[in-house]
Amino acid sequence: QRQAGEQEGHGAGASAGPADASAVMSARGVVKRFGDVRVLNGISMDVRAREVVVMVGPSGSGKTTFLRCLNHLERIDEGEILIHGRPVGYRPRQPGSGRPVEERAKVVAERRRNIGFVFQRFNLFPHLTALDNVAVAPTKVLGTPKAEAREQAQALLARVGLEHKASSRPSALSGGQQQRVAIARALAMKPELMLFDEPTSALDPEMVGEVIAVMKELVDDGMTMIVVTHEMGFARSAADRLIMFDGGEVLEDGPPEQLMTDPAHERTRAFLRRIN
Numbered sequence: 001q002r003q004a005g006e007q008e009g010h011g012a013g014a015s016a017g018p019a020d021a022s023a024v025m026s027a028r029g030v031v032k033r034f035g036d037v038r039v040l041n042g043i044s045m046d047v048r049a050r051e052v053v054v055m056v057g058p059s060g061s062g063k064t065t066f067l068r069c070l071n072h073l074e075r076i077d078e079g080e081i082l083i084h085g086r087p088v089g090y091r092p093r094q095p096g097s098g099r100p101v102e103e104r105a106k107v108v109a110e111r112r113r114n115i116g117f118v119f120q121r122f123n124l125f126p127h128l129t130a131l132d133n134v135a136v137a138p139t140k141v142l143g144t145p146k147a148e149a150r151e152q153a154q155a156l157l158a159r160v161g162l163e164h165k166a167s168s169r170p171s172a173l174s175g176g177q178q179q180r181v182a183i184a185r186a187l188a189m190k191p192e193l194m195l196f197d198e199p200t201s202a203l204d205p206e207m208v209g210e211v212i213a214v215m216k217e218l219v220d221d222g223m224t225m226i227v228v229t230h231e232m233g234f235a236r237s238a239a240d241r242l243i244m245f246d247g248g249e250v251l252e253d254g255p256p257e258q259l260m261t262d263p264a265h266e267r268t269r270a271f272l273r274r275i276n
């Protein structure tokens with residue numbers, strides 16, 4: 001577990017001022033609308049290298065949407081997000097004067113490459129073996145030679161405890177095993193930031209532990225992580241900060257222990273009591 005002293009401070013003050021280009025991720029005033037609904041209502045936060053941040057909050061409070069914005073799966077309407085100092089949500093300034101569409105796609109692919117995304121439902125390619133699921137992106141996106149990509153994939157499967165399942169297809173794996181392959185697949189791109197969106201909530205209870213154990217190993221290896229989860233055991237033992245989302249806003253941001261025992265907001269207390 002990391003030391004509390006590594007953190008720079010908490011709460012709204014930590015994310016005041018302009019976006020911080022030295023952070024792994026820095027968000028300022030992020031607004032996202034779907035039609036007339038403001039799903040993100042001015043999100044500001046920083047995540048620094050090797051920090052582990054757990055996000056909680058009621059269903060519909062915008063956690064998934066925020067993760068999707070970080071990974072270019074949704075475009076933001078207002079505000080700013082920097083990943084390693086580079087803006088997310090690139091838009092041409094004026095029609096005609098922006099970069100061509102192909103170039104924009106290239107920019108997005110390039111920037112997304114540094115971010116690993118693990119979904120609630122593992123989203124593995126059903127027709128590929130576990131090994132090929134892990135090896136496919138490095139070959140196709142990074143141009144890693146096939147033999148080398150497969151060797152790396154084998155090592156990553158070992159890292160998540162599945163070296164013996166390399167030739168299995170997803171349908172032959174349990175949910176927990178599929179999620180561990182999905183984590184190995186994300187790691188294959190050598191991400192500098194890992195996003196997890198409720199990685200254990202689609203799993204049978206007896207499989208939650210094996211996925212959490214793999215995530216904890218990543219924490220010990222120093223991976224920078226943003227994790228949406230209601231696994232408060234993980235938050236307590238592995239997270240540097242716990243962030244409470246509510247109504248598309250950051251209601252509270254601080255050390256997990258503080259939010260769990262002495263939150264600044266009654267809504268945080270009530271929510272954490274409900275999920276525990």
Ligand code: ADP
Pocket residue numbers: 034039057058059060061062063064065066
């Ligand atoms: P959470 O992850 O906290 O449960 P979400 O980010 O999934 O919250 O959803 C926030 C709100 O945005 C919800 O009201 C949801 O219905 C809405 N929403 C999410 N995606 C879309 C979409 N593609 N189109 C319209 N509304 C959406």
